[in-house]
Every structure is written in C-alpha cells, then in structure tokens.
Amino acid sequence: MPHSLAKVHRMFELVEPIAAVTFSDVPNEAFLALGMRNYWDGYFAGRAAPLGLAPAEVVHAVFYNFADGEVARHIPWVWGKITPQEAIAMREQGSAAALRQVIGKLADSPGLVQVADLATRAAVSAPTEGRALYAGLRRLAVPEEPVARLWHAATLLREHRGDGHNVALVTHGIGGTEAHVLLAVSLGMRAEEFGRIHHLPKAQLAAVVDGLRGRGLVDAAGGFTDAGRQTRQRIESLTDDLAAPAYDVLSADELDELIAGLEPIANAAQTIDD
Secondary structure, eight states: OOOOHHHHHHHHHHHHHHHGGGGSHHHHHHHHHTTOSSHHHHHHHHHHGGGOSOOHHHHHHHHOOSOTTTGGGTTTGGGGTSOHHHHHHHHHHHHHHHHHHHHGGGGGOHHHHHHHHHHHHHHTTSOOTTOHHHHHHHTSOOOSSHHHHHHHHHHHHHHHHHHHHHHHHHHTTOOHHHHHHHHHHHTTOOGGGSTTTTTSOHHHHHHHHHHHHHTTSBOTTSSBOHHHHHHHHHHHHHHHHHHGGGGTTSOHHHHHHHHHHHHHHHHHHTTSOO
C-alpha cells in the first residue's frame, strides 16, 4: 500500500547508517589484507562487485557522482587482486561484523530478527527497471544470519533509493560533482571542505561552483539562493517518491513497526567512524 513520503524519507534516514557500516574500519581492513592499496580500492571493489567485471566507464555512470577519472584509478586494477565474487563475500562478512560490533546487545535481541525480516520484504520487492546497482544487488543471495540480513536489506534499500536519486539529479540537470557541491552547501560547508571532493583541484571545484552560481543556485557567499534551495527540495522530494514503491509491500502497521525497530539500531550505527 502507498505510504506517506515523510515515512519513506524516515526510512532513508534509518537505513543509511546501517548500510554505511560497509565503509567503516572493519570491512576496510579486510580489503587491505587482501591486497587493496587504500580505502578507495576496497570501496570500489565492494560496491561495484554486484555489477561484475563492468569497465570503469560503466561503474562511473552507475555511481554517478565521482569526478571524471576517479573510478579508473581503481577499476579494473582491483580485479587483478580479487574477484567480484570474493569482494561480495568479503563486503558482507566485514559489514555484518562491523554492524554487530557497533550495535552490541541489539544484535542478539529477539526484535532484530523481525526487523530484518520486514526490511528484507521491502528490500526485495522494489522494481528493478532503471536501477542498475539495485538490480545487481538483487541477484545476490539474501544472508540467513539476521545481522547480515539486516545489513543486506539496508544496502538494497539504500542503493534502490540511490539509483532513483541519480534519476532525480539528471532530471534537474545536476551533474555528479555538482551534486556533491550542493550537498556540501546544504551542510554549511565549502566545496573544498567536503570529503568526497576536497581532494579535487581547486580550479576544478571553483569552476563547478561558478557554474552553479551562474545558474542562480548558489549565491556570492557560497550559500543557497532561494532557487537553489527549491531545486534541492524538488530533487529530494522526487527521490523519496521514486523510493516509495519499495515499501508498498508493507502494511501501514508493518512499516510503523519497522521504523520503530530500526530506530535504536540506526542510532547505534551512527556512532561508527566511516
């Protein structure tokens, strides 16, 4: 059944920290032990693995918001050290271990099994059309162990929403690096301070900011104009709208139960360093 976009957005807020444990120290160290040179090798190996041996150009298109050439620093190099199948297994194991570590006693609570089951029902029910990364994840086996199953479900829901977010960005003419600049602005940060893009050449970032300023989205001080704020809100609203079908399989009571069950888990997961 259809649910309010407020609840759909709340699900995004709750699954994001759970899925994001995959970018933390435990999985990263496991990838480094297998020969990855740095964090980003492990990031691209783990996240791109469901796409198989896709070339850098395809991964760049699917991930959308990395600067030109960044993916090619890691893909296909990582596939000389690890196979996609090995990366999938390593990512699941490391992420489940990280989640179990950060949520402590919640990992063995009776309610976690029900939460994982409800999240999984939603996660495997969404449409795959136009959702390349989500479709790749959907072909993977759902883990049986509850903590791993919850992480897997959160990752499916995250990437389903992410694929839709890319559609929303394209619809509004926002490129990948522009998306990160706008996110930085929304957080009250300058582009050169934002982790995903701070390493890019200053002239390149300045050109992106100037382009957004020229479109009337960013003001002279580097903050949002009214038009910029409205554009970001339209993008977020469309993203939520496109994410909503994943939850149609759940009744109103089931979605409320899922939200309530995820809240303490997500709160605990937010404490992890990523």
